[in-house]
């Protein structure tokens with residue numbers, strides 16, 4: 001067990017791509033926590049998908065032994081936090097487990113929207129904050145300007161900001177010294193009853209559920225019988241350890257320490273993040289203030305392309321859910337798509353990650369239906385229904401009014417692009433709340449409907465600002481608006497999976513855009529196909545897809561049989577990704593692409 005004065009617990013907060021993972025790797029390397037030969041780039045990003053997309057999703061932890069310039073040995077616990085807006089909630093919960101943060105800002109870029117969002121969470125959690133200016137090896141570095149910006153925009157002293165290149169290793173030692181000298185040691189009482197915070201939990205195929213804990217008071221030992229205070233369940237602890245960053249068993253964890261336990265817990269759902277863990281006997285009676293569970297905000301249907309794979313899909317989804325309590329699912333049947341699941345996600349990125357994992361790790365091809373937020377449908381009889389799927393919209397004569405979720409969006413953008421950003425927000429039914437300047441950059445705050453943001457807002461924002469804008473959001477609540485369900489009919493048959501909720505005043509415009517898109521997305525058939533958008537019984541937009549026989553081999557005259565064969569095979573493979581609706585084949589990507597807007 002480590003003496004409290006020798007422990008420092010911290011996290012790194014940064015905007016995406018500012019170098020958080022690279023810096024974490026350097027800190028680990030500098031302290032020889034991992035032998036050089038085992039050092040992979042971005043060690044803390046454990047999943048392949050994260051590596052490919054270059055984003056950190058699950059909070060990760062590492063314990064670093066460090067001999068400081070004062071000759072003393074310290075234990076530094078670093079909790080790595082995710083950097084994407086969808087996972088803001090995970091950032092907030094890991095912040096509660098540590099006393100300080102390194103605020104990493106790319107010295108060639110400056111403060112961005114997620115820098116702000118994350119640093120405010122650190123300030124909320126009462127952190128001591130050490131500013132770090134990264135990427136000083138690049139020619140475009142401008143530390144003085146960025147330090148000034150940190151002071152102006154965030155309001156913390158950045159005069160002593162450490163200048164670092166996580167790439168070349170400059171400033172790494174200074175960063176470690178700042179962690180020891182500027183961040184506070186944790187407090188806690190070893191003789192008090194056990195009080196530990198459940199910071200995170202995940203499923204491991206060999207060890208079962210692994211629980212990440214921060215000990216507040218008392219001592220946790222192997223063999224102890226622990227109690228989860230939220231539900232009173234008890235478990236014998238069979239393993240205790242720390243991450244270096246691979247798991248290493250130790251005998252006990254004392255106050256201020258961060259480590260893991262396993263206790264034959266079957267599923268992640270049996271552990272509640274933010275719960276207080278104590279001993280079954282002589283435990284504490286005072287629980288720590290809890291966290292609220294993270295709520296899925298975006299819903300969509302996942303259906304196997306091949307109906308025969310439904311059971312495989314069930315298996316894949318339930319396995320993924322074991323490891324991810326923020327992902328919800330229930331069975332759904334659709335007239336057109338057969339059996340599948342209605343799934344809830346923290347955001348669109350979360351949705352894409354899960355969908356990719358199912359397709360890649362479990363080899364199941366999926367059809368994803370239009371993502372939807374949760375609407376509140378207030379019925380005339382006073383009942384309120386939470387609508388997760390536009391296809392389930394009740395009969396309008398029974399409905400009194402509808403409410404939709406709203407967000408507060410913060411966007412930082414260079415002056416030159418401000419006009420385009422304001423237009424984009426306006427087009428998405430945004431209400432401007434604030435507009436301020438920090439140097440040559442504007443900070444705009446908008447109140448926006450979440451449903452206008454979930455599909456492609458972030459992509460559009462990046463494209464209209466050539467990637468210079470940064471964006472962050474938080475949910476603010478529900479508000480009444482004139483919303484209607486828009487149905488899509490293909491060849492006169494409604495396709496449930498394409499139903500969406502739209503604002504009454506935009507219905508025609510959206511309907512027209514969608515049928516035009518679908519006309520491009522659906523291949524021609526041997527007969528002509530009307531594609532229509534309707535509100536109730538009223539058709540608001542219509543396109544007709546002309547008939548054509550697509551003979552892919554037409555170009556291969558003569559006797560090139562292998563080439564002909566190959567083309568036909570390719571066409572067959574293309575067919576597999578289609579789904580039949582009545583007599584019409586609709587390609588799977590149409591379900592999401594039809595919703596993307598061009599403005």
Ligand SMILES: Nc1nc2c(ncn2[C@@H]2O[C@H](COP(=O)(O)OP(=O)(O)OP(=O)(O)O)[C@@H](O)[C@H]2O)c(=O)[nH]1
Pocket residue numbers: 014015016017018019020021022023054055056082083084134135136137138164165166167168
């Ligand atoms: N030149 C230079 N490049 C750096 C430095 N630090 C990080 N990078 C590069 O910047 C990019 C982003 O770095 P990451 O460490 O992945 O950024 P991150 O903030 O962890 O991003 P997420 O994990 O996605 O939140 C990578 O291509 C790094 O190689 C630096 O000091 N100098």
